[in-house]
Amino acid sequence: MKDKEEIIKNINKLKEEKNAIILAHNYQPKDIQKIADFLGDSLELCIKAKETDADIIVFCGVDFMAETAKILNPDKKVLMPEIEGTQCPMAHQLPPDIIKEYREKYPDAPLVVYVNTTAETKALADITCTSANADKVVNSLDAETVLFGPDNNLAYYVQKRTDKKIIPIPIGGGCYVHKKFTLEDLKRVKEKYPNAIVLIHPECNPELQDNADYIASTSGMLRIIINSNEKEFIIGTEVGMIDRIELELEKIGEKKVLIPLREDAICNEMKKITLQKIEKSLLEEIYEIKLDKDIIKRAKVAIERMLNIKG
Ligand code: 13P
Ligand code: SF4
Structure with missing residues (x-):
């Protein structure tokens, strides 16, 4: 060995x-x-x-x-x-047959898909988004109604930041790791660390988003912590993020208290x-x-549209 x-x-x-x-x-x-x-x-x-x-x-x-x-x-x-x-289980929640059904129901609505989707699904989308740019992507579209999937919680996050009507598809779509977090978890951790800053990933349930100090992508969380003068942070995402933040803090010789919102928020995949x-x-x-070459060609258009959004 x-x-x-x-x-x-x-x-x-x-x-x-x-x-x-x-x-x-x-x-x-x-x-x-x-x-x-x-x-x-x-x-x-x-x-x-x-x-x-x-x-x-x-x-x-x-x-x-x-x-x-x-x-x-x-x-x-x-x-x-x-x-x-x-x-990633969520990436398989929006197959072509569900897309077809909604496209028929809302023929004028563009389809925004989270990058957490298969290549086949991206090939059927108008544009992709990530947790770091979902609101910006939706607001860049010239449409009043937008189909958005598969994460219903990210759809909630976007709906709060746009005047457009967001139709989340499919009903119940989301991440099993982030859906675990409850308001009870937050209350319990907050009791122990009342001054800690609460960071929540947009894949978390609405009630957690509504009680966050910041809602951010994983790297967004890292940037907030690195640039903050605060010392205690509650991390509302997968626990691997704690290692990631610690690694970065070590590099700059800083120490902060990082508290997982739940110890068992583990993405097995x-x-x-x-x-x-x-x-x-x-x-x-x-x-x-x-x-497949054709899937690559079509999915690339949706991803590059996202990457080309300025600002
Ligand atoms: P980020 O893009 O914020 O890293 O999220 C990816 C992901 O899969 C979160 O569960
Ligand atoms: Fe998928 Fe894991 Fe991210 Fe959840 S935490 S969306 S299961 S990669």
């Missing part, structure tokens, strides 16, 4: 030999966060994937994120170190990748993301 240091050394050697880059989402396990070339939220990862001149992208995250990297780089090799169990699997992935060039 190789030790951790040996594996990391080999990963770095393979990366150099093959001109590969490791992109990782903010929820990835700490070991992976430490060796990634770039860490970010969904929007930052899209931008990085578009900009990179590496020949191979090793994507540490969930299925829709690696697919998005492939859509933006059809000629590059995009690898996921693990393919089993890395499907995000935790399947290990250092050993990354090493194997680079060595054997597995598991390659392969998508």
